[in-house]
Amino acid sequence: MAVEAGAKVGLIASDKTTQKFLQKMGRGNKYREIRPDSSAVYERVIEIDVSKLEPQISFPHSVDNTRSLSQAKGTRIHQVFLGTCTNGRLEDLEVFYNIIKGRKRHPGTRVIINPASRTIYLQTAERGYLQEFVRFGAEVLMPGCGPCVGVHGGIPSDGENILSTMNRNFKGRMGNPESFIYLASPAVCAATAIKGEIADPREVLHKPKSHAKRKAKFASMKVLKSKAKSRTKTAKKKRR
Incomplete structure (x- = not known):
């Protein structure tokens, strides 16, 4: 990435x-x-x-075409891609997991996840992340470059918008020069997978109600309804 920034080499x-x-x-x-x-x-x-600094996002077709997230909010996204060498660490997958847990994927947005290594893939399974990704409706690939270089899996169709955590978004990078690639963080990708359009993760970070709580709520509603019915029947009997 140092080269894309205009440097001959980057030392850390x-x-x-x-x-x-x-x-x-x-x-x-x-x-x-x-x-x-x-x-x-x-x-x-x-x-x-x-x-x-406000969350940043790279617009097509260059990594340095960077703007504030607010300038991209609402852009329709057909596919979200999380992973590979840049954002496929366990920490990155954990960020995504914590946001999508218990939520629903937007039906018009595909989600592809690519852990950076076999070790990380196994760790996601051990921690329960993998199961939640599958429940969410994501396709989890084996470690490798995959969609990042357009060699297999996740090659977009003409005119599609892709939101990805990978490190490059040059025209045709994912195998189709007629698609548009935006680059963002795992958190932005998670929020977008839920909304179906580029979204700010800070707006969807409120804790969703668990399935257990929903069931308990519906159960209590049924009890209240049954009690109301029994009171109505008792009142009718008294009138008679």
Whole structure:
């Protein structure tokens, strides 16, 4: 992504998080601390306070065609794609899961989920995410590039709008140059899968009523109705 941003190369300092990950993967001995010298001089330093930044979204057909989410809200989406190497981590899938849990997928929007690795795929099954994705109506693919490079599964039709968490949206990226690819976060994709159009996840984050609560509510309504009927019958008998 550094190249798309106009740089020749992008360097990120390693830290304890990097070290812990390598240890978890059985490669702790491969860790090397890489960080700039304390005396390093930079041509320019850019600091961004993301806490004050509205959710962003990339419009077709370029990753740097970025605008505020509010400018895209309401755009009809035919397919939501979550996953691959960019946003297929367990944390990403968890964000999606927490928003769609107990909700219904919009009937006019397809949902495809692609975990980044076999390990993550198994973790989604162990945590119950996989079952909820299937209940929601999503198609869960085996780990791989898949729709991200337009080689199989999820190739869009002419004129379709796709909302994806992948890292590129160049024309024809998903296998059809006549489609339109928007890029967003897992949270925005989850909200959109529910609404059928690009939506702000902050507007759908209220906790839905569980099926158990709905059943209890309907059961109590039936009890109240039956009591009302019995009172009516008793009143009729007294009149007689």
